[in-house]
Amino acid sequence: MSPTPQVETVSSGAEKAKLAAVAVLVIASIAAFYLLGQQDLWQRVLVLLLGLAMAVGVFFVSESGKQVIAYGRDSVREVKKVVWPTRKEATQMTGYVFAFVLLMALFLWLTDKSLEWVLYDLVLGWKR
The missing domain is CATH 1.10.287 (Helix Hairpins)
Structure with missing residues (x-):
């Protein structure tokens, strides 16, 4: 050593x-x-x-x-x-990021509404 x-x-x-x-x-x-x-x-x-x-x-x-x-x-x-990306590559990657954010927002909204339905309607029996 x-x-x-x-x-x-x-x-x-x-x-x-x-x-x-x-x-x-x-x-x-x-x-x-x-x-x-x-x-x-x-x-x-x-x-x-x-x-x-x-x-x-x-x-x-x-x-x-x-x-x-x-x-x-x-x-x-x-x-x-x-090595900087071309304009086309940058536009494509930006589109991928926006699509992923949109999918994650949709997933989180659905998860939130599902948990809300399970907890408030099924478990607690609260009706809105």
């Missing part, structure tokens, strides 16, 4: 500083939005969006951001490998 590999996460001080800067930028952007309460709304929103854009920029420069970008690229590559 081979030993299970240990997963180690290596995080340098610079990476931690980048992520801390992201958090500070987000908090500062939100704080600036509220501290500029006397300004016009468009100015407050502009300050908020600029601060958040800077935070996103710093995040994508960090190793975590690079991993997110790589994951996105891999996801797009996998989606391109998918």
Whole structure:
């Protein structure tokens, strides 16, 4: 038996500083939005969006951001490998689903009415 590999996460001080800067930028952007309460709304929103854009920029420069970008690229590559159904196949499968739902609704309605008849009319003797 081979030993299970240990997963180690290596995080340098610079990476931690980048992520801390992201958090500070987000908090500062939100704080600036509220501290500029006397300004016009468009100015407050502009300050908020600029601060958040800077935070996103710093995040994508960090190793975590690079991993997110790589994951996105891999996801797009996998989606391109998918064999999508033709319009005819999709329409047929949708029809099958609707037919099955209709049959199940009919079955459940008949079951409900049968149980209602058995319980109320035969067992309890209630007449409506």
